[in-house]
Each structure stands twice: as C-alpha cells, then as structure tokens.
Amino acid sequence: KPIIFSAIQPSGQLTLGNFIGTISHWSTIQDKYNCIYSIADLHSITVSQNLYLFKKNKLDTLAIYLASGVDPQKSIIFMQSEVHEHCQLNWILNCYTYFGELMRMTQFKSKSKINSQNINIGLFNYPILMSADILLYQSDKVLIGQDQKQHIELTRNIAHRFNSLYGNIFKIPDIYIPNKYSAKIMSLLNPYNKMSKSDSNKNSVIFLLDDQKTVLKKISKSVTDSDGKIFYDINNKAGISNLLNIFSSLTGKSILELEKKFFNTTYKDFKYLLANVISKKLNDLQEKFYYFRSQKSYLKNILxxxxxxxxxxxxxxIKVIYDILNL
Ligand code: TYM
Structure with a gap:
C-alpha cells in the first residue's frame, strides 16, 4: 500500500481549518494507504511555548487524532520528538538546500512579520524539518492544506537534488490535497486570511473544543457583505464563500446544491443553520475527545x-543515507 504522511503542530488548540483541511480526511484513507500521522512538536518550538500548556496541547492533539477516528491499529501515530532520526535527516538535508530557496518561503516571510521579536533559525529551517519528516518514511503522498503546498514543492526539489547526486534514494512525494474547497478555510473576521490557530483575535477562529454557544456567537459575527444573496464568488463574496465551503465540507453537500437550497434564505438564518452543522460535528468529536483524553496511560501507550x-x-x-554519505 502507498504511504501517506501528515502532521499537525501541537501549538495551541486545533481549529476547524485543521479539521476540515486535514484531520477529517485521515480516518477515511486508513484502509487504502499506510498512514503515518505525526504530532510535530519540534516544529512548535519555532515559536515560544508556555511549557505547561505545550505539554497539555500535545496530549490534546493526540486525543483529537483518536477522536477523529484514526485507528492506532491501522495507522502509525507518533510524537515527532520521540524519533531522533528526524533531526539527523534534517541536518543532512540542510546541506543540500540553498539559503535563497528558504528565503522564498511565503510562510517564513509572514511568520517573521508577525513574530518579529523572535525570527530564530528554527523558523527559517522549518520547511527542511518538514522535508525530513516526509522523506524519512519514503512517503508517496503528503496530505496537507493549501498553505503547505510550497513546503512540499521544496521537499520534492531537495529530494530530486539528492537523487541526482546519489541515485534513487528518496521517493519523490506527491502533494495530496483531498478537496480544493476544504483546503483553505478562512478567518471569520477577515476572509482573505487563513483561519489560523495563532490568530490574535479568537473570534476569527473556531476551535475544535468550542461549545455550541461560542460557535453560534462566532458564526453570527462573521464578516459577510451587504448583498444579501447566498452564492459562491470567492472574489466579491469571500465571507459567504468561506461559510459555504465550511458548510459543504462538513455535510458533503456540493456548493451548487447549497446555493439552490439557500437561494431564498437570509444571512442570519444561513448562519444559524451553519452554526448548528458545526456544533453537531464538534459535539460528536468532543465527546470522543474527552473520553480519550481521560485515558492517560492509554495515550502514553499509543505514543x-x-x-x-x-x-x-x-x-x-537513515542508515542507507549515512552509508551513502560515508557518515
Ligand atoms: P499546522 O499545524 O500549521 O497545520 C496542520 C495542517 O492543517 C492545514 N491547515 C488548514 N487547512 C485548511 N484550512 C485552514 N485554515 C488550515 N489551517 C491549517 C495545514 O495546511 C496543514 O496541513 N508544518 C505543518 C505540520 C507538519 C507537516 C510535516 C505537514 C510538520 N511536518 C510534514 C506535512 C508533512 C503545518 O502546517 O502544521
């Protein structure tokens, strides 16, 4: 079976964007692929972490993976920092990646703007650690949201470069974006920006552990337009289009179907219905989450x-690579 790799950073509470873009697809592909799902805690320390919360977030992330239906019998679930070979391969790949390539990474540019007090080398190096995560397992595909695409393209380039020097060492991984509508869920208050767990305004983000009242409040306040008609138009109606994307992703109904269904619906009623759809999904997830989260020794055992x-x-x-390089 082909190998799929995917990972999330445990830096704070996971969002509806993480869920729709990646996690919600994970359980459905377990039979078709050999899935490797990592908790990318080494990536998280590229921004400063409150160590108490970090410890908690790592286990929360694991419990979310399980609650979403990832089965540890079928898939490998692991903590990145517990497998030291990631750092070993990271160093090697550093020596085959150019400074200029990393300078072009748009996520680095935007993160260093937000984080101007702490533009550390780890933040710069971040995409190469991702490459190491992926190439270490000879992954066939990498399941990601839209914002990670550039990092996987870099990974492919590094792998090609290495292979052209030393033979067919790395499998060149394909980008796997399961659904273009779910690949980039936008901020509720600024639908031109990605919904992000590090957003300073928590009202622009739905967190997976938000309760029903909070979801309704956030969706009600989400930015739309003054046109009053519900249809998909990413350029002129970014807010409504984003809400349609969320609705479509969580219900499996097509955008076209939803446009017909909500032809005569007011924004207010549409938002109310959407908030219900989200809460229903989250309630189900949260119930399982709290169950798994309380099983400390089970969680440890899985890791x-x-x-x-x-x-x-x-x-x-890593042995093959060390041997090739006479290390
Ligand atoms: P992170 O935690 O920032 O994001 C995890 C995954 O969630 C996707 N995602 C979204 N998808 C749709 N809409 C959104 N608003 C949204 N926000 C986030 C991201 O695209 C990503 O797929 N650095 C990676 C974690 C990682 C990784 C890897 C991924 C570490 N090593 C190796 C793939 C392969 C990241 O972006 O984490």
Whole structure:
C-alpha cells in the first residue's frame, strides 16, 4: 500500500481549518494507504511555548487524532520528538538546500512579520524539518492544506537534488490535497486570511473544543457583505464563500446544491443553520475527545507503540543515507 504522511503542530488548540483541511480526511484513507500521522512538536518550538500548556496541547492533539477516528491499529501515530532520526535527516538535508530557496518561503516571510521579536533559525529551517519528516518514511503522498503546498514543492526539489547526486534514494512525494474547497478555510473576521490557530483575535477562529454557544456567537459575527444573496464568488463574496465551503465540507453537500437550497434564505438564518452543522460535528468529536483524553496511560501507550514503529522505519532509511554519505 502507498504511504501517506501528515502532521499537525501541537501549538495551541486545533481549529476547524485543521479539521476540515486535514484531520477529517485521515480516518477515511486508513484502509487504502499506510498512514503515518505525526504530532510535530519540534516544529512548535519555532515559536515560544508556555511549557505547561505545550505539554497539555500535545496530549490534546493526540486525543483529537483518536477522536477523529484514526485507528492506532491501522495507522502509525507518533510524537515527532520521540524519533531522533528526524533531526539527523534534517541536518543532512540542510546541506543540500540553498539559503535563497528558504528565503522564498511565503510562510517564513509572514511568520517573521508577525513574530518579529523572535525570527530564530528554527523558523527559517522549518520547511527542511518538514522535508525530513516526509522523506524519512519514503512517503508517496503528503496530505496537507493549501498553505503547505510550497513546503512540499521544496521537499520534492531537495529530494530530486539528492537523487541526482546519489541515485534513487528518496521517493519523490506527491502533494495530496483531498478537496480544493476544504483546503483553505478562512478567518471569520477577515476572509482573505487563513483561519489560523495563532490568530490574535479568537473570534476569527473556531476551535475544535468550542461549545455550541461560542460557535453560534462566532458564526453570527462573521464578516459577510451587504448583498444579501447566498452564492459562491470567492472574489466579491469571500465571507459567504468561506461559510459555504465550511458548510459543504462538513455535510458533503456540493456548493451548487447549497446555493439552490439557500437561494431564498437570509444571512442570519444561513448562519444559524451553519452554526448548528458545526456544533453537531464538534459535539460528536468532543465527546470522543474527552473520553480519550481521560485515558492517560492509554495515550502514553499509543505514543510508545507509534514511536517504536516509526523508529523502526526511520532507522532503516537513515542508515542507507549515512552509508551513502560515508557518515
Ligand atoms: P499546522 O499545524 O500549521 O497545520 C496542520 C495542517 O492543517 C492545514 N491547515 C488548514 N487547512 C485548511 N484550512 C485552514 N485554515 C488550515 N489551517 C491549517 C495545514 O495546511 C496543514 O496541513 N508544518 C505543518 C505540520 C507538519 C507537516 C510535516 C505537514 C510538520 N511536518 C510534514 C506535512 C508533512 C503545518 O502546517 O502544521
């Protein structure tokens, strides 16, 4: 079976964007692929973390993975920092990546603007650690949202470069964006920006652990337009189009179907219906989340087994690379 790699940083509460863009697809592909789902805690420390919250967020993230239906019997779930080969391969790939390539990464540019007090080398290096995550397992595909596309293109370039020097060492991974409508969920208050867990205004983000009242409040306040008609037009009606994307992704109904259904509906009623759809999905997820989250030793056990399985694959591959380079 082909290998799929995907990961999320446990830096804060996960968002509806993370869920719709990635997590919601994970359980459905488990039978068709060998799935490797990582909790990218090494990536998280590129921005400063409150260590108490960080510890909690890492386990919360794991419990969300499980609540979404990822089955540890079928898929490998592991904590990135528990498999040291990621850092080993990261260093090697550093030596095959150009400064200019990293300078072009749009996420680095925007993150260093927001984070101007702490533009550390880790933040700059971030995409190469991602490349190491992916290439270490000879992944066939990488499941991501739209914003990570440039990083995977870089990964492909690094792999090609390495292969052209030393033979067919790395599999060149394909980008896997399961659904273009769900690949970029936008901020509720500024629908031209991505919904992001690090947004300073929490009203622009739906968190997976938000309760029903909060969801209704945030959706009600979301920015739309003064036109009053519900249809998809990403340029002129970015807010409504984003809400349609969310509705479509969570219900499986097509945008066209929704446009027909809501032809005569007011924004207010549409938002109310959407808030209900979101809450229903989140309630179900949260119920399972709180169950798994309370099983501390079970969670630890899953991480132990996951790291063991991941390490086994990683060790084999890193040895090949070390041998090639006479290390
Ligand atoms: P992170 O935590 O920023 O995002 C995790 C995944 O969620 C997707 N995503 C979204 N999708 C749709 N709409 C949104 N608003 C939205 N926000 C986030 C992201 O595209 C991403 O797929 N650095 C990676 C984590 C990582 C990784 C990897 C991913 C580490 N190593 C190797 C793939 C392969 C990241 O963006 O995390």
């Amino acid at each position: 132990d087994i996951g790291a063991y399985k991941a390490r086994k694959k990683a060790k084999k591959n």
